[in-house]
Amino acid sequence: MPYSFTSGLLESGNRTFIEIPFNVWDTCNQKGMISVSVMVENVSFECKLVPKGDGKYYIPITKTIIKKLERRNDLYVQFEIIDKLSRITANSPYNKEKPIRKIDSINYIKTPADACGYHACVAMLANVSVDEAMKVMQSNTKREVSISKVIEALDYYGIRHADKFIYTKGKQVDFPKCCIINAKAEPNGLLMVYYNEKYYNPAVEVQYDYDSKRIVSYMEIYID
Structure with a gap:
């Protein structure tokens, strides 16, 4: 009604x-x-x-x-x-059997001024532009993004991933070959892509090391 x-x-x-x-x-x-x-x-x-x-x-x-x-x-x-909000995956041309690409490399993207690291992480994993990621995520500002939208965007692109984030509690862990890392940062936290022993930090650069005490959790991205 x-x-x-x-x-x-x-x-x-x-x-x-x-x-x-x-x-x-x-x-x-x-x-x-x-x-x-x-x-x-x-x-x-x-x-x-x-x-x-x-x-x-x-x-x-x-x-x-x-x-x-x-x-x-x-x-x-x-x-x-309505019963629930429509998911952004509703009209996706991709699925887990036919993803947007096979992840065998990562092209680094630094966060543009009008976006945030959440957009950049999706763009790096899907190998699309940040503008394309923002469009798919239906979020044009930093305040409109969330980890749940990142996960929905990965589903949209058919990128397979673990069901949930694993909390590291600041301990040193052996990350899978590819994952999304959630770390402490001001003011809203930081997401970055980890691939083949490198941290693709959209806020800074590609890093070969990162302080484990600042890492909160990670979610594996399945690439095999």
């Missing part, structure tokens, strides 16, 4: 929202984390509503969406509750 109303954009800190003007708990008979399909004017997207307590929710608006909207107070908004 679709729900509709008119509203404007609400700025809160460095984020932008649309406030839903009714109690979602009572009107939609839904509580907790709610996934929705949204149409603002003629711009459609999916997201999870942001709860503010007592049935009050906000629709989060990314910078990509903001650029497509006029800043008016009478934007037509319509949303419909």
Whole structure:
């Protein structure tokens, strides 16, 4: 069932929202984390509503969406509750039997100013441009990325990987030939690709050694 109303954009800190003007708990008979399909004017997207307590929710608006909207107070908004967000793998031309490539080398990519290391790691593993990785990951800013999006992007490209990250607890470990390493860094942490005894650190350069005490976890990338 679709729900509709008119509203404007609400700025809160460095984020932008649309406030839903009714109690979602009572009107939609839904509580907790709610996934929705949204149409603002003629711009459609999916997201999870942001709860503010007592049935009050906000629709989060990314910078990509903001650029497509006029800043008016009478934007037509319509949303419909869905079971879950569509995965970015939905229309992938690749799969685990037919991946984008066989990983037998890594071409180093340094993080561009408008992206982050998460994008660069996916680009290096898939051997695509950072712009292509950002498009597939549906994230155009540093604030829109997450490890879960990295994993979805790997699935999109048919790149096989372990089911989860293994925590090293700062200990020295023998990494598999290829993996993604999650390390401590300010402000948001660091992801880098490890391949054939080299650390492809998108924040710096290719490194032959890295402080194990700064490594949090790793996830194997299967290349055989």
